[in-house]
Amino acid sequence: MALPQGFIEELHEKNDIVEIVSSHVELKRFGRLYRALCPFHSEKTASFTVYPDTQSFYCFGCGVGGDVITFVMKQENFDYMAAVRFLSERVGLLIPDDDGEDESHRRRKIYDANKKAARFFYSSLNSDEGRGARGYLRKRGLADSTIKRFGIGYAPSGWRNLYEAMLSQGLNEEVLFYSGLCGKGKKGPYDIFRNRIIFPIIDLSGNVAGFGGRSMGEGAKYINTSETSVFRKRRNLYAxxxxxxxxxxxxxxxxxxxxxxxxxxxxxxxxxxxxxxxxxxxxxxxxxxxxxxxxxxxxxxxxxxxxxxxxxxxxxxxxxxxxxxxxxxxxxxxxxxxxxxxxxxxxxxxxSGSSIDYELSKARENNPVELDSGVAFLREATAIISSSDLKAEREIYAGKLSEEFNVDKNTIMTMIERAGRKRYKRNSEEVVFKASDIKKRFDFSSSMKMQLGSVASEQRLISLFFLNPDLVKEYGKELEENFFKSKYVSEIYEELKKSVESGSFFGIGSLSGKISEDAMNMLTKSISEPELINFSREDVEFYIERIRTLNNKLDFTDVIEMDSNELRDHLESKRNEVKEGNE
Ligand SMILES: [Zn+2]
Structure with a gap:
């Protein structure tokens, strides 16, 4: 069964790979990634790695990798659909099927219900019932034009005002429940928002995603729409x-x-x-x-x-x-x-100053200089300054402190660097790798690149394509048919191209279930290589050229991907070639 790409994307969005994996193994954080003892092979040092950025995992011990669906398949021994079912149930998503409504359909219904509800709240504000609420907003200094601009409304007191208004507009009850506008109680359905000022929350596409309600009487000061498939508190932002x-x-x-x-x-x-x-x-x-x-x-x-x-x-x-x-x-x-x-x-x-200024002024309040002529403050201050990544910025602050306390600037710089090392040690599991550091450590000199074989070059190129899908559009056209010789890479490229061209590509999850297990393992390994973070157009062009050159030079046979039988046959034929050549 082909699942709509929008559904698969939402499934991945709601099932964070770190969360899923950590319910099976104990993850430890290292900068941007997590490590654990591999659940799929037995090991003493952690080589199983989870990458939140790409929502993928890869084990450097046994070579298994994939997305969150692949993980569940392997962990639970499920097939693809069983894993999808498992993950959908976990987050309350409906799997679209032929006769039921699919998720995007449901989303559109929520948006529609929200839009109608927003209109209802807005007109309630301007009705007799809304007099108190209007007075409140006026007292808070809101002009009518502002109220209109933000679509501020009022939910009347009483249990079923919205409910009844929506039914009379032809909405069905079910929609009101799953859009979070109404609840189901012992005495029947009821409005979630009652006697509250209503702030519609508009998403980036201009749809009403949910509502915030401010109390006009008793009850919690603020309540929001509960999480729905279009409204996520961790993601949406007001205005x-x-x-x-x-x-x-x-x-x-x-x-x-x-x-x-x-x-x-x-x-x-x-x-x-x-x-x-x-x-x-x-x-x-x-x-x-x-x-x-x-x-x-x-x-x-x-x-x-x-x-x-x-x-x-x-x-x-x-x-x-x-x-x-x-x-x-x-x-x-x-x-x-x-x-x-x-x-x-x-x-x-x-x-206003930077976050460092802000923290310094707090440190000043906490460590009165009169007590110890500034020693305690300096210690805290140098620790704060050490959080800056910019040497120039650290030096500026060191200079300021040096003048203020009449201490040699170099002494202060030394304190800062020492505090920085301490912090680094303390937080070594929390260090965020900066692209620039990685570039320094892994810069691929052209001589190293020149030694890359064709499979390695193809893997690099496909990884760059995967991580920067715009490149597929840009360079895809100039690649001839069968440009990639590695069977895994060409498999990935075909799916990637389809997905990018149809505009449904969203990362690793858009390939899972579509490429073979071996191709998935290869891809998750390749994209974990840190030098890929920093790349230039020349790199892309270099790999393309390199692949072309090698393709022309070699009668390409992909030894790396051969199984042992294929390899034996291949070696056999090579030996024969050599023999023939000698004769
Ligand atoms: Zn493993």
Missing amino acids: LNIARKSSERSMILVEGYMDVISLHQEGLDNAIATLGTAITPEQARIISKYSDEVVLAYDTDGAGKSATNKAIAVFRKIGMPTRIPDLSGSKDPDEFIKEYGAESFKIRISK
Whole structure:
């Protein structure tokens, strides 16, 4: 049965390979990857490796590799469909079949229900029932145009307002349940949002993905739509649909919907918020696609400060610079901007320092200089500065401290480097490999490349294609029929090309079940080679040329991929050739 690619993609999105593997073996983190003792062969040192970036695994001991589906197949001894069923059930996905509705159909229904619900909430806000809510929003300083722009609405009190309105518009009950708009109780169906201000959450395609609701009376201050196949708290961000179009190259990350809205109302259209959760690495990566820098403007209370620290760490890990403006005197950006205006807010941002400045000022508060003439502060400060990857930046801070404390700059640099080594040791399992370091360590000089055989060159090229699918479109046309001679590589190339051309390629999962086990093992091994992270167009062209040259030179026989019988025959025929040549 051919499953729709959209379903397979969602299955992979929801079943993180690290999570699945770690429920079977104990994973240890090494930078960007994880290692474990291989569950498929017996070993004493961990050579089984999981790569979150490509959502693949590979064992350097027994040569087995694949995606999350392959892992479950091998682990549970399942066939492909059984593994798909297992993973679908785990995350509550419906496997599309011929007579049932498929997942993308279901998604469209959720979007449709959400859109209708958003309209209902918006018109409720402007009805008699919404008077209290309108008063509340006005008191918070929201202009009518802002309310309209964000589609803010009101969910009336009472148990079935939305439910009944939606049924009368022809929606069926089932949709209301799986879109998270209504629940099923002992007394029958009920609305999830009651007597709340409603903030629709729009995704990047402009669809209403879910809702946030702020309490107007009792109950939790904020509730959100529960996770559905179109709404994921760890992924969606509030107002990103607007902020990504901002002319600013930075984004302002705040805690709440009201902060976002009041900043936008004042012309700061690059403000966004997470949906009531701490920022996730996934969200950080999404933000980094649309901006060069993040301004962390969380609440000024204890919870906001600890959220700031966590966010600094998350963004530092992906190499994204952060700044932290000083908003002391107000409890959050909303209050600040009401009291001092947007211009002062912008000035605070422009004056704000990097995450290092922010951490240094906290260290200063914690270690009063009067007590020990700065020794404790210097120790903490040098540890903070050592977190910078840039030598120039470390030197600037060292220079500042040197002047302030009248200590030789070299002494401070030594303290910084020592703190850095300590940190490295302590976090050696947490070190993020930087592409540049890897380039240094694994730079492939052309003389080394020249020694690559044709199979190795083909493997490198297919890995580059796999990791950068745009290259397939770019170079695919100029590759002649049967360009790849390795049977595994050409197998992978055919599937990869199909998937890229149809626009459904999303990584390793789009090939699983379509290429042979051996091809999968080969691919997962090749893409784990670190020098692939940094490549240039010349590398691609080099491999193409190299393969052509070798193809012309050799009567290509792929010894590496032969099984023992084929190899015996091959050697036999070579011997015969030599004999014939001698005669
Ligand atoms: Zn193994």
